[in-house]
Amino acid sequence: MKILMLVNWKVEYGDTPPPDKQPPDYFIKEQPYWFFRYFKEKPQVDVVDIHSFPWLEHWEKEKLRFYVWQTLKVLPRLGAYDLILSHGMQSGVVLSLLRRFFPIKSKHIVFDIGAFNSAAESGAALKLMQFASHSIDGIIYHTSRQREYYEKCFPWILERSVFIKFGTDAELFSCQQLGCQPRQQMEGEYVEAESLKSTTTEQAELIKAEKPESTVPYILCVGYAKRDWETLYRAWQCLRKKRKGSVRLRLIGYPQFHPEDSGVESLPVMPLPELMTQIHQALFCVLPLESFLYSFGQMTLLQQMALGKAVVTARVPSMTDYVKEEQNALLYESGNAKELCDKLELLLEKANLREQIGQNAAWFIQNEWNETHMAAEIEKYIKECMGG
Numbered sequence: 001m002k003i004l005m006l007v008n009w010k011v012e013y014g015d016t017p018p019p020d021k022q023p024p025d026y027f028i029k030e031q032p033y034w035f036f037r038y039f040k041e042k043p044q045v046d047v048v049d050i051h052s053f054p055w056l057e058h059w060e061k062e063k064l065r066f067y068v069w070q071t072l073k074v075l076p077r078l079g080a081y082d083l084i085l086s087h088g089m090q091s092g093v094v095l096s097l098l099r100r101f102f103p104i105k106s107k108h109i110v111f112d113i114g115a116f117n118s119a120a121e122s123g124a125a126l127k128l129m130q131f132a133s134h135s136i137d138g139i140i141y142h143t144s145r146q147r148e149y150y151e152k153c154f155p156w157i158l159e160r161s162v163f164i165k166f167g168t169d170a171e172l173f174s175c176q177q178l179g180c181q182p183r184q185q186m187e188g189e190y191v192e193a194e195s196l197k198s199t200t201t202e203q204a205e206l207i208k209a210e211k212p213e214s215t216v217p218y219i220l221c222v223g224y225a226k227r228d229w230e231t232l233y234r235a236w237q238c239l240r241k242k243r244k245g246s247v248r249l250r251l252i253g254y255p256q257f258h259p260e261d262s263g264v265e266s267l268p269v270m271p272l273p274e275l276m277t278q279i280h281q282a283l284f285c286v287l288p289l290e291s292f293l294y295s296f297g298q299m300t301l302l303q304q305m306a307l308g309k310a311v312v313t314a315r316v317p318s319m320t321d322y323v324k325e326e327q328n329a330l331l332y333e334s335g336n337a338k339e340l341c342d343k344l345e346l347l348l349e350k351a352n353l354r355e356q357i358g359q360n361a362a363w364f365i366q367n368e369w370n371e372t373h374m375a376a377e378i379e380k381y382i383k384e385c386m387g388g
Helices: 034-038 054-064 075-080 093-101 124-133 146-153 155-160 201-209 229-243 272-281 298-306 337-349 351-367 371-385
Strands: 002-007 012-014 026-028 044-048 083-087 107-111 138-141 161-163 218-222 248-252 264-267 284-287 311-314 330-332
Touching: 034 371, 093 107, 093 124, 107 371, 138 146, 138 155, 138 371, 146 155, 146 161, 155 161, 218 272, 218 298, 229 337, 248 272, 284 298, 284 337, 298 311, 298 351, 311 337, 330 337, 337 351
Parallel strands: 002 044, 002 083, 012 026, 083 107, 107 138, 138 161, 218 248, 218 284, 248 264, 284 311, 311 330
Antiparallel strands: none
16 A cells, blocks of 8 residues: 655654654655554555745744645645545645545545644634545544534544544653663652663763753653643742742743743753653653643653653643543643642652552553554554555
């Protein structure tokens, strides 16, 4: 089978895996891309990302909100593929519209990460998506409650859609990768990796070079898009009054969050091995989210769980399929700063609890929510859509 995959992010193309990126972000010739490496029957896959002209990239991303050039540049060779996969409707809407008017023989399946148009229930964009959706052969979604939105606004796709849990790379994001086993982490302690199993030389050097910036223990928050900074800041201020500087909040990816002398440290976006070390050295992680009826935050959650960290996250639709309360993570009501503060304080006071939750989290990734399981479900669904 020949598959064309259109992804709504930038991909690095090369001959060897880059040490600072994870599989979705690079494509190596003659090697299976991303989750396709777990397929029983290996397809031939070409990957086209959103690279175009700088001015056009900006206009498509910030104004148009979907990618035109990505599809137009592959139009002459669409007939060579049995299947086209669009990861995100931003990379699927143009092709869907073309298939309403022209006979394109390739099947088309969309990973509907954003519920078509951020689950909008009115407006011109909704009408456009509804019109385009009639040509789609299959929909894969990672948040089960998106089905509620489909029932209301896209009922005709229900029989062509399937919920498949997102999975992270359990081999890459593992304590073994960092040369350690999941364990109770003492406050301020740095555990030197004795061996860096399954890493490239470049990854090993980057990981070993990372040392903690201070001996003060920290809670880690990673990300920038769709994070509920206001609730996190109010919860942190409440916690800081109680803890009197005994712990810090470290942010990665959002450097303008805090005023001076607030007990908050900010770091920019960093290479993957460095990020993994930051997660590993944290006491635990916090993932503050607003509530939307589509998939977001899952990659961050599962990567931190895979590294054996307890995570405090909001009780929102994108999380509830993956979190078992007080078993593999803690939940708080989105926007409730007091409840978030209480959950942060609980994990600070009870080291055994955060250790147990972290161990459970790593177990769930190894046994359930990983790329191997996700790929098996995707392969099964593709076969169904292709008629076996």
